[in-house]
Amino acid sequence: MYNVKTVHQLCTNFRVKMQNINIKVVVQMTGINENTLRAWERRYKVVVPNRAQDGRRLYSKKDVEKISLLWKLVQKGYLIGTLATMSLMKLKKLDNDKLNSEGHFDVSADSAELPVLKEQVHLNTIIESLKKFNLESIQHSLQKARFELSPQAIITDLILPLLREVGIRVSDGNLSISQEHLLSSLLRDHLGNLYQSLSPYDYKKKLNSKKVLLTTREGDLHEFSILLAAILCRIHGFETYYLGPNMPVGDLAQACEQFKIDAVILGLANLPAQQEFISASDFIGELDQLAPKKIQFLCGGAAKVSDTAIKSGRKFLKFATIRDLETFLSNKM
């Protein structure tokens, strides 16, 4: 594998232009294998190469630099799921860090300056422990993370990459369904505790009058998105009504009225049709008919919602990421 600093030199050596480098050359320059690179692009969009007229991928020098760094860091023990969203600068910083004698990143030396390493260590430990069904070690890591990291960092830098990584490993057959369920159940408890510990009364000064209810549609058991969103709502001083997942639409509309809710946050996972109790569009459409008109709908998740689902003209926003929702919440909606 080549040093990133030498990418410029390599372009010269390989007699390629700094733009429009083809995939075979990228493979030679960085040492990555072609299938892995394609998978990373598909799953994580680590780079989005230009395309030649015949559809061939054409990489820029910057792409090659990023790929080279990612490949190097993955070989050092980092998980691609965590690295994928990092800037080039952050990747370079990580590249300069050292492994300790046990092959783990040394977080003690420079912990204040390198908080990102802590999340990485916890993430690696949790995945490794899950492989061995070592529940105690997972619990320990989660508890330690709670002391070391802010709730926001726990969400964005530990839990989200962890769930992504677990999902990929389950679909690749590297983790079993029982391991996925096991981890889900532990995470559910930890995040539930974290949510409860953020009592709105601790945030009295920040508390604004907006009331937010969180749930998923009937039949959808994916609750992490709304649990994470509920934690963020509390951090930003909203009064939260966390109903958990799997809500029938009629009862949800009733709860909105009863608690005088200002906004509903809905997680809309993309379920296979045969597993769906009701489609996301139908659910939103029915809720639109039943819920008081002043209530905003704030949604996220991979399920498609038809543009015509909302007929009342109410405010309906769909967020691509939890982080986007947080930005919205931090502006007090």
Ligand code: B12
């Ligand atoms: C944990 C999990 C489960 C757990 C849920 C436990 C629980 N208490 O929540 C269990 C084991 C129960 C489960 C069951 C199933 N699951 Co599942 N599950 C997952 C997993 C690993 C994580 C999902 C998650 O919570 N992520 C956390 C959220 C926040 O992150 P995210 O999904 O990446 O969402 C991003 C954006 O979409 C957005 N976002 C998403 N939701 C929201 C909501 C809001 C409000 C906002 C603002 C943003 C937002 O923000 C995130 C980025 O910041 C994913 C795999 C994966 N890689 O995602 C599969 C996955 C979601 N499951 C899947 C499937 C198919 C199922 C099952 C049908 C499996 C089966 N054959 O039985 C069942 C369905 C059960 C049901 N009826 O709901 C598929 C969905 C496939 C698809 N069409 O996209 C996935 C993607 C796995 C896969 N690759 O096949 N699952």
